[in-house]
Amino acid sequence: MNNWRQKYHIEPKSGWLNDPNGLCFFKGYYHVFYQYAYEPEGGNKYWAHLKSKDLLHWEEAPIFMAPDQEYDKNGVYSGSALIKDDTMHIFYTGNVKQKGDFDYVYAGREHNTVHVTSEDGINVDSRNVVMYNKDYPDGLSCHVRDPKVFEYEDKYYMVIGARTMEDKGEALVFESEDLDNWKHIRTFETMARIGYMWECPDLFEINGQWILMACPQGLEGGKYEFQNIYSCGYFIIEGDFRSNGFITEYKEADFGFDFYSPQSFAHDGRRLLLGWMGMPYAKYTNPTVEYGYQHCMSVFRELDFANNTLYMKPAKELESLRKFSFEYGEENTEYKVLDEKRAFDLELQNFGDKLEIEIFDTLKLDFDAGRGDLELSFIANGYGRDKRFLKIKSIENIRLLIDASSVEVFVNDGKQVMSTRMYPSNYSNIKVSGNIRGKLYSLDI
Template sequence: MQTKREKLKQNILKAEAEAGAQRAKDPYRFGFHLMPPSGWMNDPNGLCWYQGEYHVFYQYSPLDAHRGQIFWGHWSSPDLLSWTQHPVFLYPTDAWDKNGVYSGSGLAEKDGLYLYYTGNVKHPGNYDYIYEGRGHNVGLAVTRDGITADSNRCILENKDYPQNLSCHVRDPKVWKQDGAYYMVLGARTRQDVGEILVFTSEDRLHWKHLNTIQTPQPFGFMWECPDVFCVDGQWIVMTSPQGIAHEKYQYQNVYSCGYFPLYGDFRSEYTLGDYQELDAGFDFYAPQTFEAPDGRRILLGWMGMPDADYTNPTADWSGWQHGMSVPRALHWNGERLTAQPIEELQQLRTDSKRQTMQGTAAINTGAMAELRIRNTGEHLHIAIGNSAVIEWSQGLLSLTLSEQAGYGRTKRYIQTQKLDTLHLLMDTSSLELFVNGGEQTMTTRFYPQGEEQKNRTITLHGEGEVRSDTLQPMTFHWAQA
């Protein structure tokens, strides 16, 4: 008799094979972004460099493009350009994770890759699953080859967390520092205040609560996907806070994601600087960072948004939904984080062209292209066919999507008094904008129609210079043909 895990594995292999047979016919499948083989993708997990390869695990619902049972999917790459899909890494089949193997992180050690994750359990009964009835456990899977888990166990349960918390404690991020191990967990108190728990360990298995990171006044009801790291000498607390009041020019999405500069020591006394959003587009959430072997701090975000009122038509058309942002290199410029596409992506460039803008310029591209604009005027207007308009004037940058391409996405804003440079990355069904060297970014999905699925005319009105490059696709080695 097949075990539950064996049955799930066979169903997943079948779903991925069926998706593979349709892949070449889908004009919206990405050329240079990670995506699910089938079904649904969300948070990046377990980002790391281990045994000569980059590893990207992710929340994966292979059997339901509208988000069903959650597994961990897995991509790896030696260079961030050529990617190999591996079999599903984590299954929700243990007592401590039977309702979903949720977000977590990777700790690369000499004796193995340690992957910490949230095991979700919903106890049967008449519960609200916020304050009662839910187990949010921390699981630990260890792998030596980076592909198959050699062991899996539960290391923290609700009883191990401070007593004033709701049942929403999740998303462990783990790292080693000063000879000890640290873990941060996102939390929601019983008073509906978001915060981050700091734990420490000497052996990677046994953990004790050390400190709590919080703001003087409540800032949202839940802080998801926490990350604490140092870049260019500045400590950063990154999180995705839920419950922030929406404003016209900031906090525009259902949920925000951003960071606080941290001054002092996260383990004892500290102060947090002003919160800054990481991305102002429609589709960017749950980012996670890791340190590359050359010391770069690289960020990857989910190119999606939970509980949004807009849609991705590929879920119904071709059985898959969502993807990841391009990897972004982070730096601290003395005032804020900057995020720019990793330099490896430059290897995808071909057919480079330069044009001077003095009034109107037009560029014909395929579905995958890059534009780097040096702006010297007071106004800039960019139209991507009939699908999207980017406009800057009087200190406000806006992105407007057409009804046909946006599928419910309308308009988003960035406030910036100057616009010196604008860097656009365009894939088959995504746009990423990097403003003034990545001081601000804007990420969205979009779905050009008709001929614009393959060929796009970009019209620019302004002054300055634009360089355009066609982008070749990355290499994807799919497990199922």
């Protein structure tokens, strides 16, 4: 039997999942599209589609787009949605590999920006290329992809990730008045190179601050940062993003093993973000492949900006799934899971300098203020995952969203986050030691 089926995270029944795409709220439903392949180890990319009224229960909709056009025959790649006048507008990258002896980095690859409309949010009404390789600025390789669109002060903007001929990552910004004619207005770049390519950029305002999120590929790693081969993080923008605004220091958004290509959207006064709980070309693996599927999404996270930092907290809807299970205090430090439950929400206040949490004899979190870090390590069943570190001096509170095969760790109200897959062989206990107080809830869905 497969115990690793997620209870409250989005994952495919069969096949492969990667980036979340086209996130929006449209005609009473939240929509999640995602990069999908029929083969569990990846293949030609489609857009799979789910919709939900509450961000918790998801209905499967038919596959939205297949790589069935000349301009996207090697993959309906990542993109985003914009709602205008009761129509869903989708922008994505049509990936084409020309036939020939190419490396597909500097030649032989087309990345077409495609505009799609849908009146009902289920069926495609129109699908047209709005930008070809020739319409992008000079000096770029053929890696130009992942359009994120939004409306601001009566104009439309699109940010696209790019790799230059000098192998430097950057983000291109385009402007439009009609969604079909796009003009390149500027490029976000850094003096010192931050990765060779920026995938899945996102540009938004949160709490009065403009932020550029991106996934730079190929950063040099250290003990406390860029521990994954591909990174996911953000830049704070000083000034107007349309003109002379510039980006400052790059900060990582998640310090775990599995978090990549997130996308955000705004609805009802909140900015929600969903990420892929996976990592391209990682050395570690996911044993669900044996069961014919691979990868899942993170939980939806609510964004906030304070103390010069982007905060990510689990969306408040998740609290409605809580059923009280156990109270941790000075005397009770071990919860024995006696039922079949594998999905939990653990919330702890921490008053000490040391804290240890052990989940299902699989994963351990070890905080030591003297050492100045929180270490996430595998006791077993990491499938190649070993250790990740978070540099941190004090933990006031910590929240763990545990599902059958993942843990997302939110530290100090979501100021720092670590996400990882895990594949326990039993679900026997959740142990905590330290000067703490807190509650464990099972999550029933």
